[in-house]
Amino acid sequence: VNAEVITIGSELLHGIVRDTNFEMIARMLGEIGVEVAFHTTVGDDSERMGEVFRAAVHRGGAVIATGGLGPTSDDVTRKVIATVFRRRLVLDETVLDRIRARFRARGMEMPPINEGQALVPRGAKVIENERGSAPGLHFAHQQVELFFLPGVPSEAEGMLTQYVIPFLRQKAEGLQIGRRTVRTIGISESLLAERLQALEGEEPAVTFGYLAHPSGVDLHVSAASRDPNWLRGELDRVERKLIEAVGVHAYGTGRQTLSDVVGQALAGRGLRLATAESFTGGAIGVALTATPGSSRYYAGGVVAYSNEAKKELLGVGSDSLRRYGAVSAEVALEMARGARERFGADIAIASTGIAGPDGASEEKPVGLALLALAASDEEAGERHLFGGGRTEIVSRATAVALDLLRRHLGAGIAWSEPSSRS
Amino acid sequence: VNAEVITIGSELLHGIVRDTNFEMIARMLGEIGVEVAFHTTVGDDSERMGEVFRAAVHRGGAVIATGGLGPTSDDVTRKVIATVFRRRLVLDETVLDRIRARFRARGMEMPPINEGQALVPRGAKVIENERGSAPGLHFAHQQVELFFLPGVPSEAEGMLTQYVIPFLRQKAEGLQIGRRTVRTIGISESLLAERLQALEGEEPAVTFGYLAHPSGVDLHVSAASRDPNWLRGELDRVERKLIEAVGVHAYGTGRQTLSDVVGQALAGRGLRLATAESFTGGAIGVALTATPGSSRYYAGGVVAYSNEAKKELLGVGSDSLRRYGAVSAEVALEMARGARERFGADIAIASTGIAGPDGASEEKPVGLALLALAASDEEAGERHLFGGGRTEIVSRATAVALDLLRRHLGAGIAWSEPSSRS
Numbered sequence: 001v002n003a004e005v006i007t008i009g010s011e012l013l014h015g016i017v018r019d020t021n022f023e024m025i026a027r028m029l030g031e032i033g034v035e036v037a038f039h040t041t042v043g044d045d046s047e048r049m050g051e052v053f054r055a056a057v058h059r060g061g062a063v064i065a066t067g068g069l070g071p072t073s074d075d076v077t078r079k080v081i082a083t084v085f086r087r088r089l090v091l092d093e094t095v096l097d098r099i100r101a102r103f104r105a106r107g108m109e110m111p112p113i114n115e116g117q118a119l120v121p122r123g124a125k126v127i128e129n130e131r132g133s134a135p136g137l138h139f140a141h142q143q144v145e146l147f148f149l150p151g152v153p154s155e156a157e158g159m160l161t162q163y164v165i166p167f168l169r170q171k172a173e174g175l176q177i178g179r180r181t182v183r184t185i186g187i188s189e190s191l192l193a194e195r196l197q198a199l200e201g202e203e204p205a206v207t208f209g210y211l212a213h214p215s216g217v218d219l220h221v222s223a224a225s226r227d228p229n230w231l232r233g234e235l236d237r238v239e240r241k242l243i244e245a246v247g248v249h250a251y252g253t254g255r256q257t258l259s260d261v262v263g264q265a266l267a268g269r270g271l272r273l274a275t276a277e278s279f280t281g282g283a284i285g286v287a288l289t290a291t292p293g294s295s296r297y298y299a300g301g302v303v304a305y306s307n308e309a310k311k312e313l314l315g316v317g318s319d320s321l322r323r324y325g326a327v328s329a330e331v332a333l334e335m336a337r338g339a340r341e342r343f344g345a346d347i348a349i350a351s352t353g354i355a356g357p358d359g360a361s362e363e364k365p366v367g368l369a370l371l372a373l374a375a376s377d378e379e380a381g382e383r384h385l386f387g388g389g390r391t392e393i394v395s396r397a398t399a400v401a402l403d404l405l406r407r408h409l410g411a412g413i414a415w416s417e418p419s420s421r422s
Numbered sequence: 423v424n425a426e427v428i429t430i431g432s433e434l435l436h437g438i439v440r441d442t443n444f445e446m447i448a449r450m451l452g453e454i455g456v457e458v459a460f461h462t463t464v465g466d467d468s469e470r471m472g473e474v475f476r477a478a479v480h481r482g483g484a485v486i487a488t489g490g491l492g493p494t495s496d497d498v499t500r501k502v503i504a505t506v507f508r509r510r511l512v513l514d515e516t517v518l519d520r521i522r523a524r525f526r527a528r529g530m531e532m533p534p535i536n537e538g539q540a541l542v543p544r545g546a547k548v549i550e551n552e553r554g555s556a557p558g559l560h561f562a563h564q565q566v567e568l569f570f571l572p573g574v575p576s577e578a579e580g581m582l583t584q585y586v587i588p589f590l591r592q593k594a595e596g597l598q599i600g601r602r603t604v605r606t607i608g609i610s611e612s613l614l615a616e617r618l619q620a621l622e623g624e625e626p627a628v629t630f631g632y633l634a635h636p637s638g639v640d641l642h643v644s645a646a647s648r649d650p651n652w653l654r655g656e657l658d659r660v661e662r663k664l665i666e667a668v669g670v671h672a673y674g675t676g677r678q679t680l681s682d683v684v685g686q687a688l689a690g691r692g693l694r695l696a697t698a699e700s701f702t703g704g705a706i707g708v709a710l711t712a713t714p715g716s717s718r719y720y721a722g723g724v725v726a727y728s729n730e731a732k733k734e735l736l737g738v739g740s741d742s743l744r745r746y747g748a749v750s751a752e753v754a755l756e757m758a759r760g761a762r763e764r765f766g767a768d769i770a771i772a773s774t775g776i777a778g779p780d781g782a783s784e785e786k787p788v789g790l791a792l793l794a795l796a797a798s799d800e801e802a803g804e805r806h807l808f809g810g811g812r813t814e815i816v817s818r819a820t821a822v823a824l825d826l827l828r829r830h831l832g833a834g835i836a837w838s839e840p841s842s843r844s
Contacts, residue, residue, distance in 0.1 A: 009631075009633075010629075010631050010634055010642070010644075011631060012461075013448060013458040013459075013460075013461060014448055014449075014452060014458075014601075015444060015445040015446070015447070015448025015449040015455075015458075016445075016448075016449070017633075018440070020663065023437040023438075024437065025437070026435060026436055026438075027436070027438070029439045030561065035435075036435040036436070036479070037435075037462075037464070037465065037467075037470055038435075038462065038463070038464055038470065038474065039434075039435060039462070039463040039798070040460065040461070040462045040463075041460070041461040041462075042459070042460055042461075043459065044631060048459055048460065048481075051481060052460065055477045059470075059473060069430045070460065070611060070612075070632070070634075071611070071612045071615060072611060072612070072630075072632045073615065073619070073622055073630065073632050074617035074629075074630060074632065084574060098507050105448060106807075111612045111613055111616050112616070113612050113615055113616050113619075114612050132809075133612075139526070151635060154809075154810050154811065154814060175739060177731065181471075209433065209436075209438065209439070211438055211439065220438060235477035275704075275708075275725070277704070279711075280708075280711075280713070281704075281708050281710065281711030281712075281716075282697075282699070282703075282705065282706070282707025282708045282723065282725065283703025283704065283705045283708045284698075284704070285703045285704025285707075285725040285727075286702075286703050286705045286708050287817075288703065289701075289702075289704070289725075289727065289777075289816075290703075290812070290813065291701030292778070292779055292780065293728055293780060294703075294727070294814060295728065295781070298475045298727050298728075299727060299728045299730065300724065300726045300727040300728055300731035301696070301704065301721040301724070301725040302722065302723070302725070302735070303704065303707040303722045303724070303725065304709075304721075304722045305612070305711065305716070305717055305720050305721060305722040306717070306720075306721045306722055306765075308765070308766065309721050309765055310766070312764065313735065313764060313765070314726070316785075343728075343730070343731055343734070343735070344730065344734075348706075353839070355711070356716055356740075357714055358714065358717075369681060383723025390661070390712070390714060392768050394708075394711075402688060
């Protein structure tokens with residue numbers, strides 16, 4: 001079984017908005033061994049959409065399309081389906097009731113414009129939308145299975161998980177693609193590739209891929225087989241080899257984040273954490289609280305953007321600010337100490353730096369970051385100079401701060417190179 | 423003139439690697455007024471590539487394809503061109519000399535495998551590659567102009583700038599596409615569409631598009647003309663009409679963010695802002711500090727995740743926490759008051775709520791958010807119930823908190839509906 005993914009929306013053709021729906025669908029299909037053969041993007045234009053739908057049916061794989069099911073004038077998918085596949089649109093009273101009920105539950109009347117979302121092509125199955133008003137549609141044309149989902153990512157995700165993926169998994173009957181991800185931080189993509197060159201050569205059945213983020217490099221491996229036991233065994237083995245080769249830089253697998261890894265370690269040992277952030281503006285707190293259950297170990301933090309806030313709320317000394325400046329290792333450490341004390345926490349981490357574009361000097365350039373950690377048994381600090389724009393610098397500093405904490409906790413998946421742990 | 427962009431490469435279909443070539447080409451074409459009508463991605467598979475090339479010629483716009491021109495076995499674009507367009511491959515001695523010279527310049531012999539890159543489909547024009555060995559190809563088939571470029575982004579970029587874009591600019595003969603965006607918050611996509619239905623009808627020369635984010639709905643309008651003055655005038659006029667119709671919900675245009683808009687208002691009046699965040703975990707601070715120069719008006723904030731932090735760092739009363747609970751309008755307001763006082767700020771905004779999946783009760787469900795504002799002349803609060811997952815709930819709450827501040831400041835681009843301002 002293979003598939004064509006069609007994403008509908010003029011904004012996707014400007015090269016500015018990321019096509020997150022495609023990324024999500026491709027990953028989900030990969031997990032059940034359905035190969036994506038084609039991906040087509042088309043604007044909100046009836047004629048062009050029709051042309052794309054026709055070509056997809058001609059190509060013959062399953063078709064998953066997102067977008068154009070909303071209530072507004074540029075949402076024309078329903079009309080195009082009716083024309084291309086010669087299926088008259090019929091008002092579905094059950095769907096209409098469901099849409100009305102959604103609005104009622106929020107204390108609102110359904111706007112008349114939403115009535116159009118209850119129009120269903122004759123003979124199509126309605127895919128329920130538990131997260132929004134637009135229902136999905138499913139029917140077969142010339143033995144090609146077609147699925148039409150709304151463009152809102154969370155709504156499309158729900159229908160994929162509940163309906164489309166289970167349907168296609170049954171069709172795929174056997175061939176499976178297995179994928180694993182080993183997540184690393186603190187080592188560059190080229191160094192990583194060099195370190196793994198020999199290992200790659202030893203594993204011809206496995207495909208290797210590298211993906212660099214501001215927060216580190218992810219290592220993707222995949223293999224295909226009809227034998228799920230062989231597949232699992234092979235990928236387990238290669239994953240273990242990879243983790244050993246990467247060492248302390250490997251912090252997690254799959255979709256684990258740095259925040260998940262440190263959170264698990266903190267919760268497991270009953271430790272409380274606090275943060276003190278200057279130029280990261282709260283990004284360390286946001287990363288930590290993205291992990292569900294983080295209230296068990298994260299007490300909170302101070303975003304001390306001004307010098308006054310650093311003094312008043314974190315007890316940073318006026319002397320240190322004068323002598324070393326707000327962007328200094330000394331102040332970073334005092335911020336961490338202050339947060340630890342004020343929040344009554346076991347450990348605190350702190351950030352200060354220059355995100356740019358203003359505020360830089362020759363001595364303290366844009367991208368300079370000072371991270372610090374204060375605990376009862378250790379105080380540590382790191383100095384980094386990051387490239388990239390404002391957002392990227394903050395992302396990198398946030399990751400490094402969390403990694404400083406991870407290494408202090410000895411957390412992660414590495415079981416070699418203990419000597420390089422700080 | 424419109425175009426289809428074809429990106430070739432199996433890795434692009436896994437949903438992991440970003441298609442930066444497409445993004446680059448789409449942006450370059452937009453700048454010269456060439457509309458991207460279709461974007462198709464296909465793997466390194468001869469049959470499927472052939473199918474895609476045929477469909478593109480049938481669709482009739484210019485075709486720009488990247489990838490598959492390298493020297494390795496999975497680079498099959500040349501062979502597919504030969505088959506689909508019936509053009510025999512001929513060894514081009516000039517090209518071969520150029521490739522040999524490139525290697526010589528680096529003190530290397532050309533590996534035999536690279537000889538294949540000098541094979542040129544009969545009658546095709548060679549596009550010189552100043553940054554690598556694979557030359558580009560250009561020819562017309564059934565009056566459709568086709569350009570084939572290597573997949574290495576820097577090499578493709580060079581050929582686009584030097585050759586493809588100048589060629590298409592001449593063809594486009596002045597037709598330009600103008601785009602405008604009006605950004606809104608606090609009104610649903612369907613209500614917005616209803617409100618603008620009549621206006622859309624009055625402007626047949628303009629295309630309307632709606633894009634919903636967790637933080638609001640963007641309204642995209644575009645038009646095409648050979649007369650840049652007319653285009654600018656028309657879009658100015660329609661943008662003004664839109665802003666009037668949307669009213670207070672219109673907060674900005676183009677790429678302006680809520681944070682930019684409130685930042686401008688705060689800086690303009692010399693006001694200092696502080697934040698107090700519970701379940702948003704620092705996201706309001708991150709949004710505010712994403713605007714360059716935010717240190718001029720943002721003093722900082724407290725992320726008070728625990729009750730102790732709410733009491734110790736923000737002075738929230740134990741009484742209030744007991745009586746109303748941490749997730750309550752009363753506590754949100756006390757948090758805002760506390761932050762205003764501790765940071766010596768003019769205005770403070772605060773958030774508390776349930777991001778889920780834990781911590782909910784019947785009375786206080788997942789998605790409940792309480793936002794508050796404290797200033798010298800006003801105190802305000804809002805209660806919302808948001809749908810979606812943890813990240814989406816936090817994004818929505820962050821946007822609403824900034825919008826509460828925006829409306830307090832009377833900032834934005836609206837000049838109607840002053841009565842609905844809080």
